[in-house]
Amino acid sequence: MKNLNIQEVNNKEEWNSFIFKNTSDTFHQSWEWGDMHQKLGYRVWNIGVFEGKKLNAVCLIIKIKARRGTFLHIPHGPIVRMEIGDLRFENILSSLTDYLISLGKEEGCSFVRIASTLPRNIENDRIFKKAGFCNAPIFIQSELSQILDIQPTQEDLLKNMRKSTRYILKKAHEYKLRYMKSTDPNDFNMFYNLYKQTVQKQEYVGHSYNFIKQEFLSFLENDSVNLYFVFDNKTLLSAAMIIHQNKTGFYHYGASQKNKSNIPSSHLLQWYIIQDLKRLGFDRYNFWGIAPEDKPNHPWKGLTVFKKGFGGEERAYLQTQDYILEWKYWINWFVETVRRIRRGY
Known part of the structure; x- marks a missing residue:
């Protein structure tokens, strides 16, 4: 695979066209979902992963500020070109993770949370663990x-x-x-x-x-x-x-x-x-x-x-994944674990 280039995508039609060609499981990576959050005062990034000039993945990122901690949230994403195999996806996730780590630290976040619509199976779990992620204590987007x-x-x-x-x-x-x-x-x-x-x-x-x-x-x-x-x-x-x-x-x-x-x-x-x-x-x-x-x-x-x-x-989608950026994550982990138990999830 050629070197991957990550840059913002500012064209709504290009973004939604890619989403619609590669998933029908969610609307939480659509341009409209990002637009909604932006108008509500959230910071939003529309990121594309390119191989040369070819767009291979998109990732809507939303910065969430909560009392339990600040984090970058990728709701039901990233969305990857359908024909991308596991090995190429590993490379995409690795590059994207590096980008998210850098952005998260710049934005003062304690972790990155990815709620993917990839199938829940051993191989996808392995790929995320290899990239440094761990299972989140609770979900935000539905996993089933x-x-x-x-x-x-x-x-x-x-x-x-x-x-x-x-x-x-x-x-x-x-x-x-x-x-x-x-x-x-x-x-x-x-x-x-x-x-x-x-x-x-x-x-x-x-x-x-x-x-x-x-x-x-x-x-x-x-x-x-x-x-x-x-x-x-x-x-x-x-x-x-x-x-x-x-x-x-x-x-x-x-x-x-x-x-x-x-x-x-x-x-x-x-x-x-x-x-x-x-x-x-x-x-x-x-x-x-x-x-x-x-x-x-x-x-x-x-x-x-x-x-x-x-x-x-x-x-069934892959369990929500967290990438820990600093020790404050464990405050969030404790709060969400208690919340999950109390709510019966």
């Missing part, structure tokens, strides 16, 4: 996703669902609900209000209004987001925010409330979304994070049962 191929016919999609889910969907017409799809920023508050109620009732840590609103606006600039709603008369029952890129719809946020009639609105809204994406020519629906089967007390267990009811397959 449920992905549904929506190209089969509607009948085949239903046939491959769990029996109880299929039964609910076949009765959809009986509930006489009203569905709505929107990209109107004025509808965002309606979504967020229900999302906030859901977070409070289910007692989990959600994202702030500003964070999700800026995500919506950044992806809206590229026509890559939709809000979906389902109503019983005028009562909003469920809502979802879907990011769509590269023929994939990503179920990033959901919200719902219980209703007196026990209408399974979350199931019905998901089916509406799947049908809409299918009609628009999408190939995949990514339900996003699910819980591993060997953790029966995981806080996502109920959500996982819900998502898996629609069928699809699990995709």
Whole structure:
């Protein structure tokens, strides 16, 4: 392999074109995800790894300042050209690691965190350990996703669902609900209000209004987001925010409330979304994070049962990797280890 050259990529079209050609597993390395963080006040770098003039990998880097420590975060990256083999990837990771170490020290960081979408296997783990990484105590991006191929016919999609889910969907017409799809920023508050109620009732840590609103606006600039709603008369029952890129719809946020009639609105809204994406020519629906089967007390267990009811397959990613830059990392390690245990992850 020729000498690798690392430099910033400032062209949105070049960046996203490379991402879309080489992965459909995430939108967290897209230009829009970096743009969102930049507008929220984070420092962001769009780095390309070149062999001569050929772009072989990209890496969106976000500087995170938290009370537990400051670090460089690579969310669901780096993204590497698909035909790159293990040996060439080792060289890319080695060069990229040197760059990240230098940048991290310049920025006063205590560690670098890479949350890759590479398959979770022994070889990929070996490559990262050889580069000096260790397993992180907790994840930031999901390490396990449920992905549904929506190209089969509607009948085949239903046939491959769990029996109880299929039964609910076949009765959809009986509930006489009203569905709505929107990209109107004025509808965002309606979504967020229900999302906030859901977070409070289910007692989990959600994202702030500003964070999700800026995500919506950044992806809206590229026509890559939709809000979906389902109503019983005028009562909003469920809502979802879907990011769509590269023929994939990503179920990033959901919200719902219980209703007196026990209408399974979350199931019905998901089916509406799947049908809409299918009609628009999408190939995949990514339900996003699910819980591993060997953790029966995981806080996502109920959500996982819900998502898996629609069928699809699990995709496990390499465990999140940390590169330690200074001793303060161990403060972060302790805080995150306690947090992981308390939350049941």
